[in-house]
Amino acid sequence: MAQSKDVKQSGKTYSKRITYLRRMILGTVAAACLIPICICIILAIRYDRLKSEYEQNRADLDWYRNRFGTEMEILGEGAANAGTVQAIGGLETEEIPASGDITEIESDYASQITSGAQDPEDIQGTRYVYLTFDDGPSSSTEEILDILNKYDVKATFFVCGKPDSRYTDLYKRIVDEGHTLGMHSYSHKYSTIYESLESFKADLDKLRIFLYETTGVWAKYYRFPGGSSNTVSQVDMKELVDYLNDGEITFFDWNVSAGDATTGATKSTIVGNVVNNVPRFKHCIVLLHDAADKKSTVEALPEIIEAIQGMDDTVIVPITDDTLPVQHIKY
Numbered sequence: 001m002a003q004s005k006d007v008k009q010s011g012k013t014y015s016k017r018i019t020y021l022r023r024m025i026l027g028t029v030a031a032a033c034l035i036p037i038c039i040c041i042i043l044a045i046r047y048d049r050l051k052s053e054y055e056q057n058r059a060d061l062d063w064y065r066n067r068f069g070t071e072m073e074i075l076g077e078g079a080a081n082a083g084t085v086q087a088i089g090g091l092e093t094e095e096i097p098a099s100g101d102i103t104e105i106e107s108d109y110a111s112q113i114t115s116g117a118q119d120p121e122d123i124q125g126t127r128y129v130y131l132t133f134d135d136g137p138s139s140s141t142e143e144i145l146d147i148l149n150k151y152d153v154k155a156t157f158f159v160c161g162k163p164d165s166r167y168t169d170l171y172k173r174i175v176d177e178g179h180t181l182g183m184h185s186y187s188h189k190y191s192t193i194y195e196s197l198e199s200f201k202a203d204l205d206k207l208r209i210f211l212y213e214t215t216g217v218w219a220k221y222y223r224f225p226g227g228s229s230n231t232v233s234q235v236d237m238k239e240l241v242d243y244l245n246d247g248e249i250t251f252f253d254w255n256v257s258a259g260d261a262t263t264g265a266t267k268s269t270i271v272g273n274v275v276n277n278v279p280r281f282k283h284c285i286v287l288l289h290d291a292a293d294k295k296s297t298v299e300a301l302p303e304i305i306e307a308i309q310g311m312d313d314t315v316i317v318p319i320t321d322d323t324l325p326v327q328h329i330k331y
Contacts, residue, residue, distance in 0.1 A: 136290030137170035161186035194233035229328035254287035
């Protein structure tokens with residue numbers, strides 16, 4: 001009788017072990033199946049994100065190439081040869097050695113005639129630095145805005161017309177975060193903008209209305225593609241300036257260039273071009289670019305801001321009605 005109980009007990013114990021082992025095996029098999037599935041899902045999500053970022057960057061670059069046309073090829077060739085880089089419209093000339101050494105801007109824009117709402121003698125001591133970004137918005141804009149926000153710096157964005165829904169929030173964010181929204185033409189197509197006064201008017205009006213409908217801001221600051229002293233315009237630039245004046249629009253060129261218009265510009269070159277030249281002027285309007293292929297500009301921005309903020313009696317501010325315009329053409 002006792003032996004029978006022992007057998008039954010042993011049988012139950014053996015059955016429990018079998019059940020436990022069966023569960024362990026099933027659990028192991030299930031885990032072996034689930035883990036690869038989870039990994040695949042994670043990789044698929046990361047792939048989709050990378051693909052989305054790639055497509056956005058590619059779209060930005062395609063837009064940039066389409067808008068800038070042959071000018072971009074000229075800049076690319078100049079960077080490849082590491083010689084004299086002639087920027088769009090023959091305006092910005094600087095030497096960028098193959099070694100990436102920092103060089104100063106050759107043109108002394110301090111000798112240019114300037115006019116504006118404020119005489120420089122009215123400001124005692126303080127140096128005003130205006131960081132301006134051309135060509136955006138782009139896939140780089142969000143990161144630029146994040147950096148500016150981190151350092152509590154306000155800048156000026158001379159934007160183009162990009163009705164793509166991906167950029168709608170970026171136009172709004174520029175305004176909502178206290179930056180100045182300027183105009184840089186709707187199309188950025190030199191052959192169209194500078195073909196005639198009527199073409200210029202149509203492009204400008206289209207951009208101004210687009211920005212108003214998108215952000216609620218009636219933009220009143222303009223930067224000519226290629227600058228006001230460009231050599232590609234088929235129209236006397238004074239006629240275009242007259243039109244801007246009639247519309248109460250002030251145009252701004254620059255007196256400090258980051259030299260990032262070329263694809264070969266490095267972070268150190270960009271930082272040096274800005275930081276070494278800011279001390280030369282009382283009112284520094286710095287030319288930077290906001291485009292998908294300007295990653296070096298984004299990388300250089302924190303160092304540029306920190307260096308400027310470390311200068312005595314120097315502040316970084318956005319363009320306003322009180323800003324002294326830097327204008328290349330004598331008008």
